[in-house]
Amino acid sequence: MVAASLWFTDLIVRKRDGKAVADDDWRRFVEALGAGELPDYQISALLMAVYFRGMTVEETAALTAAMAASGEQLVLDEGPYVDKHSTGGVGDAVTLVAVPWAAACGARIAKLSGRSLGHTGGTVDKLEAIPGINLSLTAEELKEQANRVGCAVAEAHAVAPADEIIYALRDATATVEALPLMVSSILSKKLAGGAPAFVFDVKAGRGAFAKEENYARELGGSLIAAAKASGRKAVAVITSMDQPLGRTVGNALEVAEAVETLQGRGPDDLLEVSAVIAAEMLTVAGIAGPEEARRRLEATLEKGEAFAKLDEMARAQGAPAEWWTRLPEAAKTAPVKAERGGYVSGLDAFAVARAANTLGAGRQVKEDVVDPAVGVVLHKKAGEPVSAGDVLMTLRYNDDERLRRSLEFARVAFDVGEKPTPRPLILGVLR
């Protein structure tokens, strides 16, 4: 057992008493954390004190910078580099659409991504559904490809390890909601990625970490403030996550949907969020003003250049020609039908995520193995009319026992009743 640290007790006391903790103390905290010198029980006490006392923007920036410096950090070349981050949604394939799309318009993206955990997906798991793709790029390979192709995605490994230690304690200590901890966790990994400008897609709603729009706005505002205090540019787009984005949830299914979207045949909501995120990426990177950005995005989509960029990226990372025709498919399908007619008055993103993950699309714990082929296809979304007996969704599965358990979630995902009031998809943009 690690012995209690006296200077760290003093730091906890300062935070507990609402006094400012100096930048040097945050750095010392993160160094000691990385060296395994701090006992869990002291870290937890600090996390709870932060929950109650918060942190100033300066404190958050100091902690975040130290966390970023605790692991591997990319140093990018000069250029119109930009990065995006989603706080986590269901059916959230925006990265797969917006990254090549923005790259097709001149942005450079060297993206370190993660895997799914909990109910939300991860870009690395999604891209791994592409046959032959290599997501284990070295820093040099990632940068070289970003410079040459415009975009590249690799799995993050040794990025901000200090965050992992803190993150692992937050659930069990009821400090997940502490805003500065959330901000430093997200932003430390972005800082380590080296981009000078970020777009944060902050999801709000039943399928998001931030259930309340106001909390999402606070989180977005705090992310921007801390990013700016760290010398980066940043924009936050608050987007709705009450129901899943697009019409699929599952790794290969979402890749296919991203392909369709870049080919101009995708679902409107995924297209719209991706277009807004990509436009903000171009703007915050200084590539184009808002109108010019939107115009360029429309043009590259129409000419097929956006899709061509995704193809180029995938092939640069090892995918074969026409890889999108060779995505894995589940062996069996099961429909979930409407018991009565009316309108889809609600479609619970969280329940859909549980249904998909139970089939094997995601992980409840790190050790779970993901099945790239399985998932959910939604035939109806909120506000759409339904007749009794209509297929609401199709489960694509490989394992009967998993299907049985998945159906428990799938059956409660849809509410059919009155026509609901339409709700906006883009809830706000914070700059």
Place this chain on the structure above:
Amino acid sequence: MVAASLWFTDLIVRKRDGKAVADDDWRRFVEALGAGELPDYQISALLMAVYFRGMTVEETAALTAAMAASGEQLVLDEGPYVDKHSTGGVGDAVTLVAVPWAAACGARIAKLSGRSLGHTGGTVDKLEAIPGINLSLTAEELKEQANRVGCAVAEAHAVAPADEIIYALRDATATVEALPLMVSSILSKKLAGGAPAFVFDVKAGRGAFAKEENYARELGGSLIAAAKASGRKAVAVITSMDQPLGRTVGNALEVAEAVETLQGRGPDDLLEVSAVIAAEMLTVAGIAGPEEARRRLEATLEKGEAFAKLDEMARAQGAPAEWWTRLPEAAKTAPVKAERGGYVSGLDAFAVARAANTLGAGRQVKEDVVDPAVGVVLHKKAGEPVSAGDVLMTLRYNDDERLRRSLEFARVAFDVGEKPTPRPLILGVLR
């Protein structure tokens, strides 16, 4: 490593959010704690949440009762039983005086006591300076002696073990000051001692845990409220602990001073605090009204019955005849002299405690070995006139290296200057 507990996370969330935690949940917490089922990092998060949110009197009583039930509990016979507890002072020999004194007036005291830790002393260490004394009484022996002699003191061993686990985390997590944790720690051990009535001596000042009188009042009030909610009677006496009580700090020295006090030759301040505590013990136990209690105490002191009771208790527990003439004495003495004349404007109890403990009178960590003979004799106390060269205190020591380190504290203990405004010794009585 113990895995995180989901129901316990829910308890932390409730406390964090300021919602009441049910009695059953506090019981479950203490049971799981005893079973080693809760990870330290979760307990710490709860402690910090309690620091910020507090606990209701009902919650505190439920937690305290569960902690008391986590170990051995005395069940006393019917009778005028009463117990006292000091929150910890320097030179605080009040138990050695007040317990036999109250017993000489008809009270029954079966007392479980602890050892010194940190800067304050412990009754067990003090009594162990008496040659031949046995403080390892069984519950039956303790009760039998209390019934027969009127008083008995034994070392607490398996009392409220749940408190030990929490106590061990409080320092390093900066939650020592959390009032409900303080109350449950103190009161759980008192409840386990089985008495129906308690007198709390809550020390306030430089040498006390409670530096501020207001905090001491809050602590006293909370102790009484929780004791009453637990079905016991309770009184709290707030007493000053800016300078040490009496004129000695050290185990054998304090025993000798208690003997002198019970023989009518002790220092006024120790006599006064002991008399107030003993009177409250008689009153809260229903033995006598306030005036009658004071009258009986004066009578027993004058007739030598109070001292005779201490002698009877010590001999019942194995001490030889005239044990007070055979207390251990340190081999060497070193004076600390005044550098200039004036008045003792301040005498820092904490510095004196550090000086005495460095000589070997107390423990900084549990493993330290106590030397019963060493300590400090104060020749001057606050408000007394001093000439340059006067001996302010004498250090009684056995080890030259310890003396050298002790002098660093001893030399800063006295302030000589203007005559200070006299401050009352008894700051208040809460009922």
